[in-house]
Amino acid sequence: MAIQDAPGAEASGDAGHAGDSFVCVRVSRAAAMLDIGKTKLYELVGNGDLEAIRIGRRTLILQTSIVKLISRLRERARNGRSNG
Numbered sequence: 001m002a003i004q005d006a007p008g009a010e011a012s013g014d015a016g017h018a019g020d021s022f023v024c025v026r027v028s029r030a031a032a033m034l035d036i037g038k039t040k041l042y043e044l045v046g047n048g049d050l051e052a053i054r055i056g057r058r059t060l061i062l063q064t065s066i067v068k069l070i071s072r073l074r075e076r077a078r079n080g081r082s083n084g
Contacts, residue, residue, distance in 0.1 A: 021063070022063050023062070023063060024053065024060035024061060024062055024063060025060065025061055025063060025066075026058070026059075026060060026061075027041060027042075027052075027059050027060075027061060030050070030061035030066060033066060034066065034069075041061070044069065045059075045061070049065075049069050049072075050062075050065045050066065050069055051064075051065035052065075
């Protein structure tokens with residue numbers, strides 16, 4: 001699932017290249033983006049740190065929740081608190 005950044009922009013044919021931003025990503029991609037395993041990713045979903053939706057049998061992670069998680073972790077690091 002991708003949304004073009006600008007109206008009228010042409011799709012590259014490969015989602016995820018320049019000009020595309022994803023609303024949701026698959027669990028495997030989200031885990032790779034965060035450089036964590038799927039088990040840790042599902043743990044983050046389970047405790048509310050990441051937001052997931054289901055479409056059919058597929059679980060998708062909201063891109064905005066990944067950005068928010070990173071922002072929270074960066075803020076904790078700036079404040080000298082533990083990232084756990």
